[in-house]
Amino acid sequence: MKLVSAIIKPFKLDDVREALSEIGVQGITVTEVKGFGRQKGHTELYRGAEYVVDFLPKVKVEVAIADGVLDQTIEAISKAANTGKIGDGKIFVTPLEQAVRIRTGEAGDEAI
Numbered sequence: 001m002k003l004v005s006a007i008i009k010p011f012k013l014d015d016v017r018e019a020l021s022e023i024g025v026q027g028i029t030v031t032e033v034k035g036f037g038r039q040k041g042h043t044e045l046y047r048g049a050e051y052v053v054d055f056l057p058k059v060k061v062e063v064a065i066a067d068g069v070l071d072q073t074i075e076a077i078s079k080a081a082n083t084g085k086i087g088d089g090k091i092f093v094t095p096l097e098q099a100v101r102i103r104t105g106e107a108g109d110e111a112i
């Protein structure tokens with residue numbers, strides 16, 4: 001299993017949710033986050049050398065998925081969240097050791 005965490009522009013959340021539903025993802029966790037990327041949010045030359053960093057509001061979308069659907073999950077998020085402008089976000093993939101569906105006790109692939 002994998003845990004896919006995507007940091008996206010907040011207004012793209014509905015598109016990403018729809019795209020993930022279309023490929024059969026069963027659950028999504030969404031968190032409001034703040035962050036910056038290469039442009040440091042708002043880049044400003046300060047005393048010639050230092051940069052002032054602004055945190056921009058982003059949304060983190062987390063989905064636990066079976067290994068077999070990783071590529072299509074990444075593709076779905078990438079397509080749905082893409083505007084072609086800076087700040088479109090990033091997708092991070094980590095191995096997921098275990099998942100448990102609390103009500104039924106199912107574990108692993110069955111639980112997600």
Ligand SMILES: Nc1ncnc2c1ncn2[C@@H]1O[C@H](COP(=O)(O)OP(=O)(O)OP(=O)(O)O)[C@@H](O)[C@H]1O
Pocket residue numbers: 007034035036037038039056058085086087088089090
């Ligand atoms: N290396 C990183 N580690 C953790 N979070 C990151 C990293 N890079 C980006 N993020 C998160 O993703 C958000 C969006 O990043 P962003 O799309 O601006 O990346 P970028 O590398 O600057 O690409 P672009 O040039 O397209 O803007 C950031 O606000 C931050 O929350």
Ligand SMILES: [Mg+2]
Pocket residue numbers: 036037038039040086087088
């Ligand atoms: Mg950026």
